[in-house]
Amino acid sequence: MLSKWPEALEERRPESYRKGIEDLPPLPNDNKYEVITLRFAPNPDFVLHLGSARPAIIDYAYKLKYEGAGKRAKFILRFEDTDPRTKRPMPEAYDAIREDLRWLGIRWDEEYIQSDRMSIYYDIAKKMIERGGAYIAAKGTDCTPEDWKKSKVTGVPCKNRNEDPSINLELFDKMLEGHYQEGEAVMVIKTDLKHPDPSVRDWVAMRIIDTTKYPHPRVGSRYIVWPTYNFSVSIDDHLMGITHILRAQEHSVNTVKQSFVYAHMGWEQPEAIHFGRLKIVGMTLSKTRLKTLGIKWDDIRLPTLAGLRNRGIQPEAIWNIMLQVGVKPTDATITSDNLFAENRKLIEPKANRYMAVINPVKVIIDNVQERLIARLPMHPSYPERGYREIILEPINGKIELFIGRTDYEKLDKGSVIRLMELVNIEVLSKDDVVMARIHSKDLESARKANAPIIQWVPINGLPITVNRPEGMKIIEDKGMAERAVAQVSIGEIIQFMRYGFVKKTSKDDFIYVHD
């Protein structure tokens, strides 16, 4: 079992994942299938976000679960890009999605792109017509697209529905040859004209898209006849041997629609499991809304995987959330605090501690005779990671340093505070700067005086900027950090004590991860 884990995950905390995976309910009729085959089928019109990552993680979790139980299992990645007009694929999305999946520790056994498989869909379409499972509604025949639409309301089949397959095959060839413009001809699956759900009645399987006007980013204008979602999915799921389909509730009617393709072709329909919608309070998971924001898809304000990755969220945190939410058909509402709490558990032991102050205010400690030395642990729970020292030399009997604005505001004349690991001071006056004198040195005295313990930065600290997302805004927190922060490598997550976890992005820039 453990050997099946991608290295990225194995390095971290495989036990907890394993536990979550074991707890997943078994898939229906799992004994019936020799190889449990699952697929993740994104539309490459955008990158993955928290909502679209759910089926990917759950599918992959099931693969691991069954492999762990000694059964064969397969995970297939399939790009569904059969609409160059209204859901135009984003050329960068193919690679971006692959990267998102790899970041999640997901590996796929096979990969397909639907726009490469057009001849397969044409082939099956012809077989469907031959078998009398589909017909063409076309301009200039006794069954125009308008007639077909009417037939769904009246229940009276339009003429081509009962025609000999050869007539419909001929019309289909005319579609392929370009005799018809957009909207002038469609191939329709015969279902049930009296079905209680009107959308199930004789639905469109093939339609014409003018790819000279809307070229496909991968195959350009090579094809004008395109399969619809339900048709291409039915075909691919069968041809790829998919045994179980896990998808959102919004697809439940599609299972009904697709059953007619399976019935006409004499194929066995895969098991479908539908789960409810995932909502994150305060974040939109609507692709169309995210796209219209006009900011890049990996921006730290967005709930895209790329955005979360840049923000400093660990892939395991996303796994944990998804496994907790599971596969129930009910909707689930989680908060970003849930995600941050999971992430905190993961980064807390790794992140070393440093001091930084936001909006610095100067403190002058007067009448200091000897130098002061602070010895700070890199991480209080792991003393073996070592310490660093900050030495403050008095100049003319004075030591100057910075504290943060919010701490400054809580001070009054006479307040006693402890500068962490350094000294206890008493405030003498408070103007643009704080004048203070040494009150005592040891921690016990600070406790006795009920002195708050605050972080500080020496006068020669490093200027820093922390970019802190708040809703759709990014707040720039400007401040100073102790010089040891210069040694932190780019990309590393550390904690600025009493402020929060931050990720270093350049010499003096940081991203606020969460508190």
Add this chain to the structure above:
RNA sequence: GCCCCGGUAGUAUAGCCCGGUCAAGUAUGUGGGCCUUUCGAGCCCAUGACCCGGGUUCAAAUCCCGGCCGGGGCACCA
């Protein structure tokens, strides 16, 4: 309007198919305590839920009916 699918503590989830062991488990949150030179983590204690009404039954979170509430679908989108 029509057609599906749901409703267990603040949130998430287990239990429901196969009624009793459920005066409902777990996680997280919240309150309190311990620990700790930040925060967090950790440990201990506490808090808190079966949508409502009928029915079946010796017995209902679990089965049936009705209501209410929520979600989804009703495309030549996926």
